[in-house]
Amino acid sequence: MSHSSSLHHFLRHVSIPPDPHFLPTAFKSCPTLPLARALHAAAEVTGLVRDPFVASSLLHAYLRLGTTVDARAVFDGMPRPQRTVVGWSALVAAHAARGDAGGAWRLLEEMRRDGGVEPNVITWNGLVSGLNRSGRARDAVVALARMHGEGLLRPDATSVSCALSAVGDVGLVSVGEQLHGYAVKAGCRxxxxxVTALIGMYGKCGRAAEIVQVFDESSHVDVASCNALIAGLSRNTQVSEALRLFREFVGRGLELNVVSWTSIVACCVQNGKDLEAVELFREMQAQGIEPNSVTIPCVLPAFANVSALTHGRSAHSFALRKGFLHDVYVSSALVDMYAKCGRVKDARTIFDAMPSRNVVSWNAMIGGYAMHGEAVNAVRLFHSMLVCKQKPDMVTFTCVLAACTQAGLTEEGHHYFKEMHNEYGVSPRMEHYACMVTLLGRAGKLDEAYDLISDMPFEPDGCIWGSLLGSCRVYGNVDLAEVAAEKLFRLEPENAGNYVLLSNIYASKKMWDGVNRVREMMKDVGLKKEKGCSWIDIKNKVHMLLAGDDSHPMMTAIIEKLKQLNIQMRKLGFVPSTDFVLHDVEEQEKDDILAVHSEKLAVALGLISTSPGTTLRVIKNLRICGDCHEAMKFISSFEGREISVRDTNRFHHFRDGKCSCGDYW
DNA sequence: AGTAATTTAC
Known part of the structure; x- marks a missing residue:
């Protein structure tokens, strides 16, 4: 017999204290549904349920505990005069909050028709707010329109702010503007x-100018509106403006709270300013503001992006201490952080311990395996996901296909690509096609890859053609390479890599006129090349190294170490690959030590700053080149170090002269 | 009567 029914049994036969306040007080604080039902049974047996205070507190307890059915039964049991607008309003709000728009509307009709009770502002606001909070944004807007349209009640500040929030979520900026106008007329602007809701709405609708205007026109500055302003600017890529204003608020001595700090940290992370985010997170704590369960998932991607495993670990132990690990946001972000910091096993430990998982949690773990080239584990986990009745989404399939691509599982990849649409109704998008093109290209099925691109239901982007061009380089297919390159030169004329690739393909076939033609084209267009940049976490501090930049304080020692490494590598038979020198248009002077790629600088720094045998973890903003890849294999072997390099694509674990990617990436 | 605005992970 279960605990709850024995309790029920117990209470049926035990007298309730004679104190008339006992039951209402008990209902108010009642933490679980079974207990509420047991107390309800006792109230029925004793007849106390006829007391208006008892019945009404029971009604609210049931609504708070999420059962509208029990609540409705209690309400219907109440004598008609007791069924006031308060009870009706609570029922309407509860249905709305559960996303049951139809049920809420029916109740509104019923209270008028059968109950003879007219809804008031609170009834309507409960309806609008509940629908908004349950994600029924359009229904919330309809509710407000009806409230206004009936002409019996005027929407107040509460109605307007709820409706504005709903409008922002669905991007109905014109309705938002109407509400703005109404707020001015009605005097609740x-x-x-x-104010905060208006800033939020304009922020979500991409109206950066209006955000600032609403803020500036508001004479009263409070923390919530400042927070909304920061978040709105961040959403609209105005990072530096957000940072400037944040500093100004700090300077003005405004009492910024945890939400303010979380917002600015999130702003930096979402706009690629990871090191700034890490610094602000530190500063926040120095100011005595304790992170909450939202701050943690906001800052974790920053740690993951710069491979700050030490910071990530302390965030983990903080979350553990505070009991945040039950939060699916926190744990999913930890899974992702550990995977990106090279610790798939730790990621899996977090994942396995999660009390509940959603599609994001599964995706984070599957993506983690994919990143590490562990395709078998990725596919296995995908099947567990299906067994657990978790519906996969488009990200899931991106991860599964990426895993198949990394490991060269051509058949499996094909299978999931077909299955995603046929079995799960997820239409393939650009990234899925990109995976398939890479998968086919890697297997040498260049014509199949080209046919797939030709059959795409939308225009292929640069990644798709870039992937095909890369495979053409590997298999020496000049004809297809020219087709792909032509598209690429139109789609991304400033991307230097495409010219270099095509030129290399010509060179490998000794087609020198082709080489020259490409070289002429490169002169004509202004080329852009993303600066190579690597990060390495050494003794709790993240170091950033840029290719061709000697500003790191240890640069002299780094260069010395690199020279040493070069000598040793050559002794062991390492030949610098001229192929990959061509990859890098900036690298004109091969002997210039500063032209070394950033990952080599990072590894050299790691070697001289850590004790022998320590694993080095480097991350890089571009894909690792073949020359560096070869060099890493040598270094791992004669330095006796494990080196992991995470590039934009995947992890490379170098150990004993071998790489986990099996030299295909 | 007790309804409202700001921050979150793949």
């Missing part, structure tokens, strides 16, 4: 919540 100055209400603090309305």
């Amino acid at each position: 100055v209400d603090a919540c309305v």
Whole structure:
């Protein structure tokens, strides 16, 4: 017999204390549904349920515990005069909050028709707010329109702010503007919540100018509106403006709270300023503001991006201490952080311990395996996901296909590509096609890859053609390479890599006129090349190294170490690959030590700053080149070090002169 | 009567 029914049994036969306040107090604080039902049974047996206070507190307890059915039964059991607008409003709000728009509307009709009770502002606001909170944004807007349209009640500041929030979520900026106008006319434009909601709405609708305008026109500055301003600017890529204003708020001595700090950290992370985010997170704590369960998933991607495993670990132990690991956001972000910091096993430990998982959690773990080339584990976990009745989404398939691509599982990849649409109704998007093109290209099936591109239901982007061009380089297919390159030169004329690739293909076939033609084209267009940049976490500090930049304080020692490494590598038979020198248009002077790629600088720094045998973890903003890849294999062997390099594509674990990618990436 | 605005992971 279960605990709850024995409790039920117990309470049926035990007298309730004679104190008339006992039951209402008990219902108010009642933590579980079984207990509420047991107390309810006792109230029925004793007849106390006829007391209006008892019935009403029971009604609210049931609604708070999420059962509208039990609540409705209690309400229907109440004598008609007791079924007031308060009870009706609570029922309407509860249905709305559960996303049951139809049920909420029916109740509204019923209270008028059968109950003879007219809804008031609170009833309507409960309806609008509940629909908004349950994600029924359009229904919330409809509710507000009906409230206004009936002409019996005027929407107040609460109605307007709820509706604005809903409008922002669905991007109905014209409705938002109408609400803005109404707020001015109705005199609630100055209400603090309305100000914040207006800023939020304009922020979500991409109206950066209006955000600032609403803020500037508001005479009263409170923390919530400042936070909304920061978040709005961040959403609209105005990072530096957000940072400037944040500093100004700090300077003005405004009482910024955890939400303010979380917002600015999130702003930096979402706009690629990871090191700034890490610094602000530190500063926040120095100011005595303790991170909450939202701050942690906001800052973790920054740690993951710069491979700050030490910071990630302390965030983990903090989350553990605070009991945040039950939060699916926190744990999913930890899974991702550990995977990106090279610790798939730790990621899996977190994943396995999660009390509940959603599609994002599964994707993070599957993606983690994919990143590490562990295709078998990725596919296995995908099947567990299906067994657990978790519906896969488009990200899931991106991860599964990427895993197949990394490991060269051509058949399996094909299978999942077909299955995603046929079995799971997920239409393939650009990234899925990109995986398939890479998968086919890697297997040498260049014509099949080209046919797939030709059959795509939308215009292929640069990644698709770039992938095909890369495979053409590997298999020496000049004809297809020319087709791909032509598309690429139109799609991304400033991308130097494409010219270099095509030129290399010509060179490998000794087609010198082709080489010259490409070289002429490169002169004509202004080329852009993303600066190579690597990060390495040494003794709890993240170091950033840029190719061709000697500003690191240890640069002299780094260069010395690199020279040493070069001598040793050549002794062991390492030949610098001229192929990959051509990859790099900036690298004109081969002997210039500063032209070394950033990952080599990072590894050299790691070697001289850590004790022998320590694993080095480097991450890089571009894909690792073949020359560096070869060099890493040599270094791992004669330095006796494990080196892991995470590039934009995947992890490379170098150990004993071998790489986990099996030299295909 | 007790309804409202700001921050979150793949």
